[in-house]
Amino acid sequence: MLTTHPVGIAAAALWLPEGRSAAADAFGAGRLRARDVRDLGHESVPDAGATAPPDLAVRAARTALETSGTDPGELDVLGHAWMYYQGHDLWSPAHYIARSLGARAALPVGVQQVCNGGAAAVDLVAAHLAAAPPGPAGRPRLGLVTTADRFGEPGFDRWAADYGVAYGDGGTAVVLRRPAAAGDVLHLRAVATYAATDLEEMHRGADPFMPAARTHRPRVDMRATKRAYLSAHGADQFTATNEHAIRTVLERALRTAGIGPRDPRLRHAVLPRFGARTLRDSWLPVLSESTTAQPLDLGRETGHLGAGDAIAGLAELVRQGLPAPGEAALVFSAGAGFTWSCLVVEAPAR
Template sequence: MRLPRPLGLSGLSTWIPGPRQTALQAVEQGLVEADTAEELGYAALPVADKAAPEMAVLAARTALDSTGVTPDELGLVLHSWMYYQGHDLWSPPHYIADQLGARQAEPMGIQQVCNGGAAAVGVGAARLLTDPGLGYALITTADRFAAPGFDRWRGDYGMAYGDGATALLLHSAEERPADLLLHAVTTVAAPHLEGMHRGRDAFGLVPRSVSDRVDIRRTKKAFFEQGGMEAFTRASGESLAAVVERCLAAGGLASDSPALRYVVPPRLGAKTIDLAYAPALRKMLPAEILVVGRDTGHLGAGDAAASLAELRAGHRLAPGEYALVVSAGAGFTWSCLLVSAA
């Protein structure tokens, strides 16, 4: 999406629980094989004792407190998640809005699996641009990958899952100073790959009726055995290139611009980054590949927002410098956000 003017990103917050399970502990406890832990490259995964929406509220309060924005200034509360939020038939975004006291805001859930946080930024941007009176859009993500329903270390190939939440405020950059400026957000989808997370499974009547825990390795293996590996490899490479090229074009920035300081891939395992992301990104861009998340693992829907927060917290962008934040999620969908120092 080409933005007619940059939007502001402020209050960029990541709430990560204190308890950690180190890779060494996971190996010693038989939760993951030593060679797999080495390939993943995570030092530790955060393990929460709070429900995901509770963590989202904590991240959101930090975002509001750091900016001085009050709950009644929020026109929109967008919440995105990947995994179970604590109740079966229930609206987490309404809970978050209520807990914050944002009684005038419109709560909305954004579901695009791991790409949900980036998708929420796109939805929020579109709403703000078409309704300038909306005020601020609060965007939160939160996931808790708790056993027995989810195996955070061995539930998937190429990544392990950490608990945590993110929050940010999207707003007009003309009305208040911003932490970062959003210049473009683009998305590319490959829906023919949805079977990677379905496999050969029949449709169930209730959650986890087909399998007693989420087992993405099993569904991916079934998909690949049916000839899906070639389709995924081709679509992944083509989609990553397309979403980056479109984002740069939408933001009016050349791929070889010296102003493009970083490109930030999702918080996937080290081997996955080295094989699937780094070579393709280096072929397209001279920008430094900034790998983050070695101490968080994959944060589900929160990867993109957490990367934005890290760019801000580390003061990594000087005035006039840009970064591309790449996101990806099952389905499959790839998104890219072009941001700069404010």
Template sequence: MRLATELGIAAVEAYFPPTRESARQALAQGRLDPDDVEDLGYREVPVATAEAPPEMALRAARTVLADAGWPGDGLGLIAHSWMYHQGHDVWSAPHYLASALGAERAQPIGVQQVCNGAVAALEVAATRIAADPAVDRALVTTADRFTPPAFDRWNADYSLVYGDSATAALVGPLDEGRDLFRLRALVTHSAPRLELLHRGELPFGPAPLWPDQRVDIRRAKKSYLSRHGLDAFTTTTREMVRAVVRDCLADAGLTADADRPAHVVLPRLGAKTLRQAWVPAIAEVTSAPTLSVGHRTGHLGPGDALAGIADLVDRLAPGESGLVLNAGAGFAYSGVLVTRLTARRTRPAAPTPADEAKEETR
């Protein structure tokens, strides 16, 4: 989308619960095939054992508001996105967040676009801020907890493993003196021809988790692959990733190679998928190095995008830009391009684990 108003991100946060499950544990439990370990590339994932997704989202939101020095009652919009169950049926998690934050004048809305939900929520926020002077700041949040027995994070899907998390970002009209980032480009391209990939051949069900009380994304993907093959999906992904990267750079005015982003942050998908489809497509458009950080978090559902922006806080110097790529079932492919503005950080950076030095940077 074309940004009608100059926007900034005042603060961004990715929260991960402290408990971890490792690939080694999943192998020992028979939840992960030995042949998949290298293709996936995940070493461990965060697991929420006590907090529900909206509770984690509230934690991330409070951190963001504190970092930005912005009161909850100053919010005009709360856009919350999720992929999986939020803890109650027929209930609004965004209104829970608004109530807990004291955001009485905010409009709380839910944005359900599976793994691309955070980018869709950013688009909603950008549109509302441009259209409604009463919306001065918008809070975008995500949260998911992929809990057994209905959801086995290690084998519910092909090519990725799911980690629990919450993310939040405060977005508003650009304030170069206070914002961490300037939002330079926000682009989404859709490929609805791929919707079968997550629907499969089963008829529409009468209730959640039908027919066998578990999430089985593999079954749907098998149906798609048997009909269309893997090449069709890979070809579409490369086409869409090229278009997203090209359009993000053009919208941000980064046309010369000297102006390339300092980092292109990859979605937290499996390593083989990134190598085969994403990295080659990016390289056709820009020589900017790609950054993969999902090996210690797993795929976060809609949390990937804001977590990717949070990853850039301590990696970009003022004036440097970073491009965060994302995708979600349906299919939607997105990019968020930001430029680091200030050297301000209101709290110390979290300690960097020793193995973070092994991050896959190409």
């Protein structure tokens, strides 16, 4: 997405439930090996219990809207992204969120790009705002992006469903404004995305197509589909593609934003919320070769938030007052498909 005129980020919020799921409990139950616990690097992750995923998004959205002073009735578009089951079989959680917030004039849109859904929704909503005509009486065009996921039993084992990733529950929200305003906490300068459709098989494996969810096996098992893929193709293709994709989205995003990879204004690179070993082996070497931005691993207390990693990263940057005025940061996201995204945000000079 080209941002000749930046889109303003008026506020970003991360809402986490109070409940926690402990790695020690998963180890004690035989769901994790000691090596898995070390490789993940999470003592615990948030557990939403019985709270429905869209309600997690509503809580995050209310915080973001109140913080930014945005009337939900003035929202033009609402994009909601998710990875896992939202609570009903044939239903639009985006419409539920809009109704719950009182965003009656907003166009509710669901975005399904698995773990990269939050970044994709930011890109799509920002593009929608950029394409819209000016609002009445000069009012800015306003958009809201939310994500929410709850990785609960019996269909999902948050600790053992995947390799190198533990899944935490939570909701995120970001308020976008076009044109950007002086009071915005950040400006979105660019979003770059790269897709490698040859890798969709990693989450399909050798499984047959089925008529309904979880009729082939009783719970989500990404380890099984990845084993089938690796048995057929080996690991080299994914490793090479992942490295190429990270470099590609980084280069494209910085080129669009007009910032060099070693520009002193570029201070931080927010990593996806994957396990510690996955980041150490697959992400940090590539980034250390490609940019001088300081990597930030903000997911030790949350685990992977499904579609919410990118917006959670934005929210944490805002909470920590990063980057400093006049400086910039990268926010990375990646998910099954496979798709990778990089956002470039800049703190406006005060």
